Amino acid sequence: MTDDRMQRYSEIIIEHSQFPRHHGSIEDPTHLGHGENPFCGDRVTLQFSVNDAGVIEQVAFESVGCAISTASASLLASHLYGLSLLEAQALFDQVRSAITGEADESRDEQLGELAALAFAGRYPSRVKCATLPWHVLKHALMQDVSVATTE
Numbered sequence: 001m002t003d004d005r006m007q008r009y010s011e012i013i014i015e016h017s018q019f020p021r022h023h024g025s026i027e028d029p030t031h032l033g034h035g036e037n038p039f040c041g042d043r044v045t046l047q048f049s050v051n052d053a054g055v056i057e058q059v060a061f062e063s064v065g066c067a068i069s070t071a072s073a074s075l076l077a078s079h080l081y082g083l084s085l086l087e088a089q090a091l092f093d094q095v096r097s098a099i100t101g102e103a104d105e106s107r108d109e110q111l112g113e114l115a116a117l118a119f120a121g122r123y124p125s126r127v128k129c130a131t132l133p134w135h136v137l138k139h140a141l142m143q144d145v146s147v148a149t150t151e
Contacts, residue, residue, distance in 0.1 A: 012075075012116035017067035022077035026060045033140030035132050035148030042069040042129055046136045048080060056080045056088060066129050068120050073133035075114055080137075089141055092134050099130050 029047035036043045042065030049058040059077045063070050076095075080088055091114075098111060098118040109115075120130035128150040139148040 006119060009116035009119035012113050013068060013071045013119060016071035016074040016078075020061075020063075020070055020074035022060050022074065023062065024060045025062060026058045029058070029060075031140040031143060033136040033138075033144070033148060035136035035139065035150075037065070037069075037128050037132050037150055040066065040129065042066060042132050044069065044073050044133045044136045046073070046077070046133065046140050048140065050085065054084050056083050056085075061133065063133070065132075068126050068129040069132055072117055072120075072130045073136075075117065076133045076137060079114060085141055088137065092138050092141070095134055096131060099127060099134075 025045075026047050026049060028049070030050045031046075031048050033046045034044070035046075043063065044065070045062045047058075047060050048056050051057045059080045061073045061077045063073045079091065083091065094111060095114055095117060098115060099121045101121075117130045120126040131150050132148070135148040135150055138144075139146065
């Protein structure tokens with residue numbers, strides 16, 4: 001990863017942690033997920049509503065935790081709008097791979113600003129912070145009411 005790319009990714013993480021998008025709650029969500037990392041105290045709640053056509057039309061999250069966890073939840077919420085549930089599952093797979101896998105510039109280009117989360121993957125202690133909101137998404141997609149963790 002080039003220094004310019006790392007700088008850009010760092011700026012995206014900082015921006016989303018300081019000014020999170022879609023923070024709050026929505027009325028009558030069709031899907032809901034909760035997650036926590038008991039080792040560091042990060043907690044995330046994700047809510048979204050799917051319309052009759054099967055498209056996500058409202059998204060909100062609430063979080064308590066570190067900057068990377070908040071930024072990851074903000075990026076997640078910002079990119080769910082307009083996706084089908086299958087597309088949201090595919091996005092989970094792509095982002096999780098970006099965070100936990102090898103660097104892949106072509107994948108990073110496909111992910112756009114979500115590729116900034118790969119920056120966290122360079123720091124093993126931050127991987128769980130970055131992936132927690134995405135595990136919450138997976139639970140919400142499966143309508144699993146248990147608390148999601150990164151374990």
